[in-house]
Amino acid sequence: MNTRPDLGFERLLSAITQDIIDASDEEILVTVNELGLRPEMQGSVALFGVTFVMRRSNRREQLVVKATKSSTDTNATRRRRPKGDTPS
Amino acid sequence: MKNSIILANLPQGIRQVSKLPARRALDAGLVTETDLLRLKAIARLHARGLPSVISWSDLLQEAFTRVLEGSRQQPVGVPMVAFLAGVMRSIKEQYWRQYRKGAGQQPKSLAHVGDIKLQEEELTDPAPGVERQLIAVEAMAAINELFKDDLPARQIIAALYEGLTAEETCSTYAMSTTDYDSTRKRIRRALIRAGLRFEPL
Numbered sequence: 001m002n003t004r005p006d007l008g009f010e011r012l013l014s015a016i017t018q019d020i021i022d023a024s025d026e027e028i029l030v031t032v033n034e035l036g037l038r039p040e041m042q043g044s045v046a047l048f049g050v051t052f053v054m055r056r057s058n059r060r061e062q063l064v065v066k067a068t069k070s071s072t073d074t075n076a077t078r079r080r081r082p083k084g085d086t087p088s
Numbered sequence: 089m090k091n092s093i094i095l096a097n098l099p100q101g102i103r104q105v106s107k108l109p110a111r112r113a114l115d116a117g118l119v120t121e122t123d124l125l126r127l128k129a130i131a132r133l134h135a136r137g138l139p140s141v142i143s144w145s146d147l148l149q150e151a152f153t154r155v156l157e158g159s160r161q162q163p164v165g166v167p168m169v170a171f172l173a174g175v176m177r178s179i180k181e182q183y184w185r186q187y188r189k190g191a192g193q194q195p196k197s198l199a200h201v202g203d204i205k206l207q208e209e210e211l212t213d214p215a216p217g218v219e220r221q222l223i224a225v226e227a228m229a230a231i232n233e234l235f236k237d238d239l240p241a242r243q244i245i246a247a248l249y250e251g252l253t254a255e256e257t258c259s260t261y262a263m264s265t266t267d268y269d270s271t272r273k274r275i276r277r278a279l280i281r282a283g284l285r286f287e288p289l
Contacts, residue, residue, distance in 0.1 A: 006216045
């Protein structure tokens with residue numbers, strides 16, 4: 001058959017969405033437990049993106065900035081070293 | 089328990105930043121925690137049909153925002169989870185229509201997507217663009233990959249894609265009704281599991 005992809009996909013989504021709506025609370029909780037998640041605990045990632053979001057810090061960027069700064073400082077030190085001196 | 093991930097155990101570089109509309113709905117008693125788990129799995133499914141710049145969480149929170157602000161009102165007799173799932177579908181449809189009208193210019197966010205209540209028959213885009221179709225093809229490939237070792241599941245997914253009824257599917261694939269039902273349940277469980285698995289936004 002030559003079904004239009006977006007139509008076929010939406011048909012599938014409708015059917016699966018209805019299945020999830022119809023799933024019992026018990027079935028949902030069993031699945032959650034299989035994943036090792038504990039939604040009843042505050043901050044459980046089971047509800048990540050739903051009741052709370054988290055933002056990654058820019059630690060990597062900070063490290064890059066720090067490394068660049070450190071490299072620049074080293075160069076500055078080199079420039080100040082008198083001619084003929086050997087690095088310690 | 090052994091795989092349990094708790095916020096307190098996560099690195100300090102990750103932190104909670106705000107109270108979200110879904111949290112407000114939970115506090116107001118509009119939904120239960122289990123409803124939210126269902127909606128998370130549904131939002132992740134629907135977000136597969138959107139460009140990757142739009143996260144499932146954006147879609148879910150936008151649906152809650154519209155309900156909390158009153159721009160969408162729950163019809164009598166429609167359960168809240170089904171209603172919110174419909175709002176998400178409608179937002180997604182409007183996103184693509186706006187995208188098409190904007191000649192491929194993406195709306196800045198879902199909050200910029202118009203709030204027109206579409207009737208059931210209007211939820212089918214009469215002229216989808218190439219990008220939407222490509223995303224649908226990729227999404228189908230990703231879903232089939234989840235069931236790469238489960239032929240009956242892939243057969244039922246193909247049948248749902250084609251719009252076949254349960255009877256037609258059983259007849260096409262020489263499948264018993266019991267097998268159909270148990271496979272359909274397996275698909276549901278697998279997609280709920282995929283929808284609740286932790287992934288950074």
